[in-house]
Amino acid sequence: MTPRLRVDGLCIHGVGPVSMDVDAGICVGLSGPSGSGKTLFLRAIADMEPHGGAVYLDGTEQRQIHAPEWRRQVALLPAESLWWFDTAGEHFSRPDADRFHRLGLDPGMLTWPVSRLSSGERQRLALLRLLENDPGLLLLDEPTANLDPDNTTRVEKLVAGYREATGAAVLWVGHRREQLHRVASRVVCISGGRIGNDGGDR
Numbered sequence: 001m002t003p004r005l006r007v008d009g010l011c012i013h014g015v016g017p018v019s020m021d022v023d024a025g026i027c028v029g030l031s032g033p034s035g036s037g038k039t040l041f042l043r044a045i046a047d048m049e050p051h052g053g054a055v056y057l058d059g060t061e062q063r064q065i066h067a068p069e070w071r072r073q074v075a076l077l078p079a080e081s082l083w084w085f086d087t088a089g090e091h092f093s094r095p096d097a098d099r100f101h102r103l104g105l106d107p108g109m110l111t112w113p114v115s116r117l118s119s120g121e122r123q124r125l126a127l128l129r130l131l132e133n134d135p136g137l138l139l140l141d142e143p144t145a146n147l148d149p150d151n152t153t154r155v156e157k158l159v160a161g162y163r164e165a166t167g168a169a170v171l172w173v174g175h176r177r178e179q180l181h182r183v184a185s186r187v188v189c190i191s192g193g194r195i196g197n198d199g200g201d202r
């Protein structure tokens, strides 16, 4: 079976070569010390940083797909989301009220200026914005870093539900190992430019 994601000899700024496969519907956790290159690795997969090696989505190489289209299918949730319009709602084309409620958000906040949103509200809205494109691969960079335990659980459940319903693969970067082992079916660690098994496969 062709993996959803294939990373083949990826090298970027002293990280790598890294190779890994992630099958459709699988979440892989990615840990590692601060500055070890986790964000760089996600940005390379999202075609946002020049890099060596090759990345494939369902067998199609990154270089064969126009970058904006690649980024619709390979969705990166950065640790700090970017907003370019005045209100949150202008960033959405078809807000899904059910998903808002599942993340503890009121769709009414779509009329608010982005500057009024808390960091945790922005983080959850950025996730909902990404899901509008029905991506086949989610790259989540510390997606619950600004959230309390209840909202962390909500995000974990929404991502698992999306993955199970659509077959999307997920790479989840985080510093809390117990969370990574909860949300992912395997956890790998980047350290010293290398990627290795963090144990805890199940």
Ligand SMILES: Nc1ncnc2c1ncn2[C@@H]1O[C@H](COP(=O)(O)OP(=O)(O)OP(=O)(O)O)[C@@H](O)[C@H]1O
Residues within 6 Å of the ligand: 013, 032, 033, 034, 035, 036, 037, 038, 039, 040, 041
């Ligand atoms: N464009 C670049 N050119 C050279 N080095 C870079 C570039 N971007 C980031 N780096 C360096 O690469 C290293 C890895 O950064 P990265 O943001 O990927 O770390 P991280 O593992 O995500 O860290 P954290 O857990 O603190 O978020 C850092 O030392 C950073 O300064």
